[in-house]
Amino acid sequence: xxxxxxxxxxxxxxxxxxxxxxxxxxxxxxxxxxxxxxxxxxxxxxxxxxxxxxxxxxxxxxxxxxxxxxxxxxxxxxxxxxxxxxxxxxxxxxxxxxxxxxxxxxxxxxxxxxxxxxxxxxxxxxxxxxxxxxxxxxxxxxxxxxx
Amino acid sequence: xxxxxxxxxxxxxxxxxxxxxxxxxxxxxxxxxxxxxxxxxxxxxxxxxxxxxxxxxxxxxxxxxxxxxxxxxxxxxxxxxxxxxxxxxxxxxxxxxxxxxxxxxxxxxxxxxxxxxxxxxxxxxxxxxxxxxxxxxxxxxxxxxxxxxxxxxxxxxxxxxxxxxxxxxxxxxxxxxxxxxxxxxxxxx
Numbered sequence: 001x002x003x004x005x006x007x008x009x010x011x012x013x014x015x016x017x018x019x020x021x022x023x024x025x026x027x028x029x030x031x032x033x034x035x036x037x038x039x040x041x042x043x044x045x046x047x048x049x050x051x052x053x054x055x056x057x058x059x060x061x062x063x064x065x066x067x068x069x070x071x072x073x074x075x076x077x078x079x080x081x082x083x084x085x086x087x088x089x090x091x092x093x094x095x096x097x098x099x100x101x102x103x104x105x106x107x108x109x110x111x112x113x114x115x116x117x118x119x120x121x122x123x124x125x126x127x128x129x130x131x132x133x134x135x136x137x138x139x140x141x142x143x144x145x146x147x
Numbered sequence: 148x149x150x151x152x153x154x155x156x157x158x159x160x161x162x163x164x165x166x167x168x169x170x171x172x173x174x175x176x177x178x179x180x181x182x183x184x185x186x187x188x189x190x191x192x193x194x195x196x197x198x199x200x201x202x203x204x205x206x207x208x209x210x211x212x213x214x215x216x217x218x219x220x221x222x223x224x225x226x227x228x229x230x231x232x233x234x235x236x237x238x239x240x241x242x243x244x245x246x247x248x249x250x251x252x253x254x255x256x257x258x259x260x261x262x263x264x265x266x267x268x269x270x271x272x273x274x275x276x277x278x279x280x281x282x283x284x285x286x287x288x289x290x291x292x293x294x295x296x297x298x299x300x301x302x303x304x305x306x307x308x309x310x311x312x313x314x315x316x317x318x319x320x321x322x323x324x325x326x327x328x329x330x331x332x333x334x335x336x
Contacts, residue, residue, distance in 0.1 A: 007326070007329065008322060008326070011322050011325040011326060011329070012322065014325065015296060015303075015318075015321050015322065015325065016302065016303075017303060017318060017321075039325075039329065042274055042278060042332065043297045045271060045274060045275055045278070046275065046278045046279070046282070046297065046298075047297055047298050049275055049279075050183060050187050050294075050298045051183065051298075053186070054179065054182060054183035054186050054187070055179070057182075057186060057192050057195075058179065058182060060192070
């Protein structure tokens, strides 16, 4: 192989997938070999750093048993969901109660009005033959008045 | 480094029989590699521990189904790759949640111990930082293939078995990742 290999061919060599011709050229050509070695060196440093980092992370004191953090997140998520649901339910039901309240609540009535109403209801219930009696109503002082 | 050498030696003698007879030794031999691969892919210690735990749980449950067509490490990596893929997919769905990436600023501290001069150490550190950034920015599949090849030392065929990709696809991802890294850290190497 007379031509120098391309970057791609050097990458193939570093990855362990080079053709015999490229491998042969790299053995003979110091310039190309140096380029391949620089890349290999960078990869070796990276590899070593990942190994050391992983070992350091593994040796860190574990604050939780495996899966606890995941469970904690799930519980927290469940808590938030429950709180949101409670807020939604409260938001939907409270206005209905507020609207319904004035209609259901009995309006305060004065004694005189109440008596007039009772008289009217009684007179409506009275049979036609007793109409004159039914016409008897009471005035505001409670005394009987004949109309 | 002693731990790495010990686990590598233990891993070399693990076969199908060990898998069914002595699962503890399988965990002892390969847990560091599975955890390391998950950690490098996800950059999240808790997630990596969960992946490692789930990986060995799955492996234990299906250990009798392992036919021995590939190495035990390749088989475990295959399980890990699938678990990591699921995690990355879930993380993408949780678009509102920012992934908490572990800091890697202190990586070069122990590396520099054997360097002859501060200048060399500085170059080494810069090279490493550029490398980490470049790897971090690789697409997920390229990063996975890259880490399996250059950190876990799997060959192209083993990576194809572990990832379920074709050999040619693995090579494409591998060479693209190398080209990207070469381009990104061009000045540093």
